[in-house]
Amino acid sequence: MQIERDVTRPSTQTDRYDVKAVEEFWQRRWEEEEVYRAEITDKPKFYCLEQFPYPSGHLHMGHVRVYTLGDVIARYRRMRGYSVLHPMGWDAFGMPAENAAIKSGIPPRSSTIANIAYMKGQMRQMGLSFDWNREVATCEPDYYRFTQELFLLFYERGLAYQKAGAVNWCPHCETVLANEQVEEGRCWRCDAEVTKRDLTQWYFRITDYADRLLEGLRDLDWPPEIKTQQDNWIGRSEGAEVAFPVPDLDETIRVFTTRPDTLYGATYVVLAPEHPFVERLIAGRESAEAVRAFAAGERVRSDMERTAENTEKSGIFTGAYATHPLTGQPLPIWVANYVLVDYGTGAVMGVPAHDQRDFVFARKYHLPVRVVVSPDGQPIPNLAEPYLAPGRLVDSGSFSGIESQAAIGAIAAHLQEKGLGRLQVSYRMRDWLISRQRYWGAPIPIIHCRDCGAVPVPRADLPVLLPENVTFTGQGGSPLAAAEEWVATSCPRCKNPARRETDTMDTFVDSSWYYFRYTSPQEPRAPFDPEKANRWMAVDEYVGGKEHAVLHLLYSRFFTKVLHDAGWIAVDEPFRRLLVQGMVVYGGAKMSKSKGNTLSPESIMARWGADATRLFMLFAAPPEKDFEWSDQGVEGSFRFLQRVYRLAVRTPGSGDDAAAGERIERARARAVRKLTEDLGDRRAFNTAVSALMEYTNALYQDADRVPASLARRAIETLVLLLAPLAPHLSQELWQRMGSGGSVHAQAWPAFDDKWLTETEVEIVLQVNGKIRARITVPADVDEERMKQQALADERIQVLIADKIIRKVVAIPGRLVNVVVA
């Protein structure tokens, strides 16, 4: 890239850098010349990705931080000789646009497009090196037709299905939510309290992948915090399923337990209020009315209330009995609030002696307690607290005397023989509910036919376009359901009149595959070109927020595994390495409008420029920690950039001080090495900036004492090392120093190892581990000589004069420790 002096270009005669003019100049230039276009070449690839934003209208400071981090990584890798894919796009479906339409009448599509245009301008102002040729927006038919196609793929693979049941409903958003999207009983987006509704909805069978999602975590280079969250969320637990026959019903109640070793201690069986057997068990009994009332009462209570820790356990006897599978004894069947219908089998065996909850419940309702495990295999009289630990079995028929661990396998095997149970794994995670009763999303490509049922839309008919002529009433119900012309269609199978599915997909579906689309964004026939995707995937570095730990990051892993199984992609994990950045806080608190502590990227960049803003964000905290904005702090980064500018543009003095020359060479080598480590695997951008500051300070000390050519080379190195962090200033200086081309297309500087090996080093002399003196010795001095010099040192001699020397430890290049008694 040849850059010529432009007449409209600001000419900066003074010693102050005109930030605004220079930054704008280079932003325009980079855009015109498409410097950051990603190409498939024979260079090694690097896929650097940041989570794409919802186009809300404005970037916030959190965005500024993520995109800065990603940009530094991308720019650094380019200079290191990688072919870098660094794309950007828009997670453009979502409720805010639809809510705005209800309020102001502006169609979601128009407001979204306008928001994207504005935010793209802000990204340009930040100097981000995106390849805009690969931009995607999930709300475009070119994109969502493939979201729909992927739905069909899932459907064909048995991974998309409809199910009726109680679901989470957000009254404010007027739509259902997936389990992952309910936080402490509240909607993740709007914080409204979530209620229950009985609805038939579409699900993705993510639970089929529970084990693989768990195993895959092991090899990922992700923060332990995030892996643990996913691990907890999946919630795998091993145990057994045990059948308790119900003679009256000619059915068996299946329970899940992690403690089959305590099976002989079961004294009753409990069903969740929603359990399908409840009604059949009580039919015609005296207890029927009371049980029905109890179950109905529990059903309407919110999850919040029902699962709160202090909620008292309560239940009611159904009047019916089940048979213990091993002893044949009749066990009363209860219905209780502490059993959840959607975990395990929705039924448990009550073992009061060995389970905290059962113990409390049994006490309350005077149910028998039977000790079957104890530390020594002897009965425990007068049990005051449940015995929860494993131990040796008691009163357990032929299993008595066996250790708990062995008993689990033995009892399960015995049950299996009798056809009454087996080892079983249960998960906390539920299937992913993807239906949303909202307009601004990808329509689920299904047609409901009276005769054929739910029929997938044939691929050739995709996309199922969102109708434009709808009205946003805000009166509840999806606008799609009211778009009669759109809903009415014919069945693809029997051609009879049929109706379209009016729910759209959760926007997390859109964002579960966008990183594949970037690899071939214009591919017209498929979601992506497998050949290109295989060239770029997996993402080498993914930068984003921790709020997506069990949302986007879990869903994306699931998608990737399904696509892998379908043979579309070689990898089965999308994100090799994950950088989870901390929040941006201001005035000691997370920014929010209600607190009035918001910061706008516009005003900050207008005041200090993009480079100083970027630099300060990198410098003030390691990326994964929360970052506190400070005007005084950014001022420091601004001053540093001005300092670099003055150093580079001033007319240098010239000297011939050999010692200074050596100091500069050493400082240069140290700086290059440090930046190479810190911008690479270490991702320690804060210490990278401080290393540049140290290097700059060193150059201020010595640049005028050395030949101009040496000073110039040292300063050029500074500019190159600064390029990933402060792209505008370094570009400007690169050009002013008369070096050709774009600084961002230069190779990363090299250094000669000889400058890192010191000829002399200062070592410390310790007596009993306390530092008592410092001496300078040749770097290659051996241990013996170090010891001799240390013992000969007069300050040391004074301290050890009348003592017995027990030991002398010498670590070359570091210290000598004299141990005396």
Added chain:
RNA sequence: GCCGGGAUGGCGGAAUAGGCAGACGCAGGGGACUUAAAAUCCCCCAAUCGAAAGAUUGUGCGGGUUCAAGUCCCGCUCCCGGCACCA
């Protein structure tokens, strides 16, 4: 309750593999330049005692290992986050 992460000067933070605690910056103090101020350049800046040299203490708390511990081990405290009537 279970799991994960953390605690270092006035502040943000550094110390990458057990080897000089506090790099770099902010705030503060001093000097140079200036008629003056700003900007800039240079210096000082953990605490206590001391005029200084220096001494002592010091990385949340209590123990331990080691010639040597912010770093490793054992036992705690507090803070942040996840999961939690999950059988």
